[in-house]
């Protein structure tokens with residue numbers, strides 16, 4: 001009885017408290033924002049961070065790894081932006097190694113790297129939708145590096161990506177949403193959030209509302225139209241399309257990028273029963289960045305965040321591929337964040353009244369497959385070859401038709417017409433297949449008609465970004481006022497330089513160690529003339545900055561670095577060369593042990609000193625750009641240009657090539673290492689990643705020495721090399737190499753995703769052999785007649801064939817003395833000559 005009375009009283013107290021509780025904080029909205037960190041995404045992020053925190057409180061950011069950026073670059077940019085804004089309290093979630101089992105069980109921590117339809121157990125997989133995103137200039141390279149401004153402008157805080165310690169997107173979503181009512185903002189693909197909803201249906205009740213920038217319902221794309229007086233030769237491109245897939249509208253004129261990255265995920269979100277507000281192209285097309293807005297923004301940069309956004313906007317304009325920037329660049333995500341904030345400030349606002357856009361309820365669905373439904377044409381892994389469809393989907397339902405398989409899927413391309421596939425289309429429908437969604441249909445004009453800014457939101461955007469409250473604390477140069485961006489170049493006067501070497505690297509961890517070793521070889525023996533970076537393997541192009549930083553550390557800012565083609569040979573699209581296939585590099589994991597770790601050097605790239613040289617999107621008409629940017633002299637040179645200038649500077653003479661890679665299989669017993677293509681047992685990754693290039697090199701007239709997988713494997717044990725380094729003098733480069741190798745070793749022992757780490761140790765062998773001192777290494781070689789298979793068939797491409805008739809004769813490394821090898825390596829690194837000029841980022845910032 002006593003207990004009953006007691007609990008009654010508690011009930012009463014709660015009842016009494018509820019109204020005051022609501023009165024006090026009713027206006028407070030906790031926000032979780034999922035973003036792929038594209039330029040307009042961080043415009044939105046800064047806008048939200050600057051709003052009144054007792055009204056709009058950003059609690060967490062999750063990063064969409066299936067979109068316009070690469071995970072390692074995206075996550076560190078977010079950490080740095082939050083640090084600049086003094087907001088290290090905001091949780092950041094990214095990636096995860098869980099997967100989806102064949103029976104549809106979603107494992108915890110699924111990383112969201114792949115669209116749900118293609119998500120299996122691993123993070124490696126084909127780029128069915130994502131290949132619509134350009135990879136190099138104007139695409140992921142520029143977004144990853146924010147055109148070069150990420151490293152020149154943003155400060156560097158303590159938070160950063162670190163392998164196996166990074167909170168995952170799913171963890172952060174679960175934690176944030178289970179701690180209270182949450183409003184979710186989706187600025188990229190819906191993969192992360194759909195996976196969250198599918199795995200945590202019990203937490204749906206905590207989601208107040210979902211705001212989405214994406215889709216196009218009644219939109220008519222205003223770009224790519226022919227002027228009225230044009231000649232008949234003008235071909236309208238996207239004019240009037242619903243969507244904005246400018247790289248692939250010949251197959252799909254209906255989709256908008258965000259939703260196209262994962263239509264099935266978008267379907268799950270929009271059909272979840274949770275109230276949704278959509279800001280589609282219908283609305284964003286009515287708020288193009290005008291010349292007047294641009295010029296007003298240029299004059300109003302009173303905070304660091306305004307500066308950062310303006311710089312990014314300006315270089316986007318200056319590098320825009322045609323003359324239509326002001327009619328084809330819109331306020332996308334930032335517009336959505338403005339609309340959302342304005343709606344939320346008003347209570348009980350079911351119609352979504354707000355200052356910036358007109359709203360309307362429209363019943364829509366998201367198209368995930370194309371009619372006719374119920375066919376099985378090999379395009380749809382939810383159904384094809386399965387007795388029970390995945391996730392118990394309905395056999396003849398909306399998900400059961402043809403699913404766009406790739407760029408210019410022949411099923412989607414119609415002769416002389418607009419493509420017919422609708423994957424990712426937010427289609428207006430009547431009847432039970434649709435759901436009512438609150439839609440922004442049009443941007444509101446500025447209430448002050450005399451203003452140069454024609455949209456109300458422009459005024460708010462500039463006001464909020466420039467206001468003092470909640471503004472950024474510093475940028476890189478004010479954080480480190482003593483940092484001097486000086487180049488370090490050695491003085492070679494009076495030295496006789498040795499053999500000229502050009503190092504071609506794909507930026508795997510092993511390549512970085514090999515590069516450090518090459519820089520330690522006496523210049524009288526080996527003169528490293530240039531570095532060529534091939535972003536077709538283990539790392540994405542923007543990782544070239546780590547190469548610059550390493551050279552800076554070693555005092556070798558004199559060495560030119562050329563950026564190679566972002567696609568393997570014959571993989572770029574014949575119609576639009578900025579996009580292409582991932583037929584070969586799809587075998588590299590996106591997450592742990594793959595791109596994520598190479599792009600961050602396993603979390604260590606930020607401990608390198610920061611070089612004044614870095615990738616930048618600066619460009620010049622002289623090199624074929626549409627216009628000169630502000631600093632065309634800073635343009636990133638291409639591999640071919642660097643190569644040609646090196647060749648020109650050399651005396652004619654013999655040219656030898658040392659190739660690290662290839663696998664010579666003896667009697668079909670020892671396998672290659674293309675672990676994600678089971679049908680290809682004998683290829684080695686370096687050859688497989690670009691078979692045509694390998695074939696071209698290995699069949700050339702040059703003298704070749706091959707260091708194949710078999711011998712690399714003999715030298716790939718971590719404990720031996722680490723033990724030997726333990727005993728040497730600690731130069732900064734010994735410290736760095738040791739940290740990297742111990743990290744790899746530790747990860748290998750800790751998590752199955754890092755099982756393959758030893759392949760990187762083997763890659764060092766080439767650098768050591770290059771300046772081999774026969775008396776120590778006792779290296780022996782065979783001569784073999786070799787050919788590489790590059791037929792276009794995955795199951796054989798990249799394999800080495802011994803062919804006595806057609807093969808090219810080359811030297812193949814057979815054996816090296818173990819003890820000698822580890823001694824040479826460790827002694828060289830610990831040599832105090834040619835040692836680092838600036839040991840680390842910390843040292844540099846203290847100087």
Ligand SMILES: *[C@@H]1O[C@H](CO)[C@@H](O)[C@H](O)[C@H]1NC(C)=O
Nearest residue numbers: 027028051052053054055469
């Ligand atoms: C922020 O919002 C709260 C609650 O609505 C309000 O009391 C406060 O005055 C606002 N602060 C500013 C600086 O506008």
Ligand SMILES: *[C@@H]1O[C@H](CO)[C@@H](O)[C@H](O)[C@H]1NC(C)=O
Nearest residue numbers: 100101102103104105106391
């Ligand atoms: C799916 O497969 C896993 C592993 O084989 C098993 O543990 C799980 O129970 C299965 N789930 C269903 C729903 O069949």
Ligand SMILES: *[C@@H]1O[C@H](CO)[C@@H](O)[C@H](O)[C@H]1NC(C)=O
Nearest residue numbers: 152153307474475476477478
């Ligand atoms: C950082 O901010 C300072 C002060 O506003 C400015 O002078 C400097 O140019 C900024 N740094 C960069 C790299 O833009």
Ligand SMILES: *[C@@H]1O[C@H](CO)[C@@H](O)[C@H](O)[C@H]1NC(C)=O
Nearest residue numbers: 226227228229230231232234
């Ligand atoms: C079309 O008209 C515009 C402006 O009226 C003019 O600038 C342009 O040169 C004309 N183009 C052609 C092909 O006549």
Ligand SMILES: *[C@@H]1O[C@H](CO)[C@@H](O)[C@H](O)[C@H]1NC(C)=O
Nearest residue numbers: 363429430431432434435436
């Ligand atoms: C829109 O959806 C609602 C809820 O499902 C339904 O009641 C309404 O009839 C639909 N409207 C149209 C035009 O289909």
Ligand SMILES: *[C@@H]1O[C@H](CO)[C@@H](O)[C@H](O)[C@H]1NC(C)=O
Nearest residue numbers: 569570571692790791792793
């Ligand atoms: C690769 O492309 C080149 C040039 O476009 C072409 O000549 C060659 O036939 C192609 N090779 C294959 C295997 O597709």
Ligand SMILES: *[C@@H]1O[C@H](CO)[C@@H](O)[C@H](O)[C@H]1NC(C)=O
Nearest residue numbers: 653654655656701702703704
């Ligand atoms: C290959 O090596 C031989 C012997 O060292 C040399 O004579 C020849 O010029 C070299 N060929 C090339 C293409 O460098």
